[in-house]
Amino acid sequence: MSTFRNPHSVIQVSGLRKTYGRTVAVGEVSFDVNEGEIFGLIGPNGAGKTTTMECVEGLRTPDRGTVSVLGLDPFRDLYKLQGRIGVQLQEAQLQKRIKVWEAVHLWVSLYRKQAGDGDRLLDQLGLADKRNAWFMTLSGGQKQRLFIVLALINDPEVVFLDELTTGLDPQARRAIWDLVRAIRERGKTVFLTTHLMEEAERLCDRVAIIEHGRIIDIDSPERLVNRHCPERTIVLATDGPAAEERFRAIARVEAVICKDSRFTIRGRGDDFVTEVIHCLSENRIRVTDFRTVLPNLEDVFLKLTGHSIRD
Amino acid sequence: MLRGLWTLTWIEIKIFLREPLGAFGTIGIPVLVFVIVGRVVGRELAPRSLAANGFIRAGLPVFAAVLISFSAVLSLVTIISIYREGGILKRLRATPLRPQTILSAHVLVKLMLTALTLILMVLAGKRYYPVDLNVPVFGFAIAC
Secondary structure (H helix, E strand, O other): OOOOOOOEEEEEEEEEEEEOOOEEEEEEEEEEOOOOOOEEEEEEOOOOOOHHHHHOOOOOOOOOOEEEEEEEOOOOOHHHHHHOOEEOOOOOOOOOOOOOOHHHHHHHHHHOOOOOOOOHHHHHHHOHHHHHHHHOOOOOHHHHHHHHHHHOOOOOEEEEEEEOOOOOOOHHHHHHHHHHHHHHOOEEEEEEEEOOOHHHHHOOEEEEEEOOOEEEEEEHHHHHHHHHHEEEEEEEEEEOOHHHHHHHHOOOEEEEEOOOOEEEEEEEEEOHHHHHHHHHHOOOOOOOOEEOOOOOHHHHHHHHHHOOOOO | OOOOOOHHHHHHHHHHHHHHHHHHHHHHHHHHHHHHHHHHHHHHOOOOOOOHOOOOOOOHHHHHHHHHHHHHHHHHHHHHHHHHOOOOOHHHOOOOOOOOHHHHHHHHEEEEEHHHHHHHHHHHHHHHOOOOOOOHHHHHHHHO
């Protein structure tokens, strides 16, 4: 992490620290979020993601450190800031018997600037037919979509999404991902937290990996994977004679494991896969199955922390 | 600045009325108790004893005011606790809605419901309560 400040950053966090009694929830966290990007804070439950986000939103006061959002101090200029940001909180609720349209109407009445018609937003997020439904009767996915509507009602410049898809089924999760991408396409900045590595990998332009209240690394998912997990794995099936010998002769190969005509070949470098394909072609080795297993953010997390994100 | 006060107040009234038991308990039961007690002991209060008159003229409004205050404070504390526990308060705090606006909306809802209960009790009293004292209703309501 550098102390360099990007002129395009809309969120700047420096030396943020928050403790609860003797428990250090966040210790010396620094990062910038650039305009128009989807930035993800990723880590296991209890890593300090929500506390960090809530300090940035102005909902919690940090013990130390400075935070700037859109050039405003979230603690001094909270009400001014709240007019320019949209917030979705983890495990938030509304009144059980509030109707969907009433919640939208209430939110519309709170802001000077509005994204336009609340009904249009409900329509865009597939909630038009739920306008008269009570909040308590909505499914998990519908509640999350309503929270997105409420977060967007003031046409915010920065949208905060805390564990947006936790507890949703895969279909609803993918639908929400599309919505988040659509928010970015409208030129907004999205700051999200998640403990789902797949979500971070598919959605985020940049991620910060946080554990025990400290940021371990920040970069795009691709660059993090390339930096920390350069290994590539190819799994293929062949009954060609002397195949194992040929594979071992490839320059970047680190290991070849053979089991019942199935080979697992490990190596590193961007050219590794090309070289294996070249070897197959050159030696006319007939394969009945071929796939590459690329490392992902989960592997990066495992490598950096020594344990899986689910542990 | 109390932006959103009237919208929140109106929504909270509607939400309150959507809970039939809560609405009946707050508005219906006091009127019912008033009518039943009035019918049972009203005859005994009717004789123009000094003690009964004194209680009805001076003690009853104070007694009613104390009971209404207790009920208002209790229900406000309960509602705010429920909102806090359920994450509703936090969600509302993440908007430009200020804490005093949320509290004011609930005080207004409680005042309106108390006024409604009082009106119903006065109407019920006129019909069922045998004591006729020409009570200044408006002044009594304001005092409460």
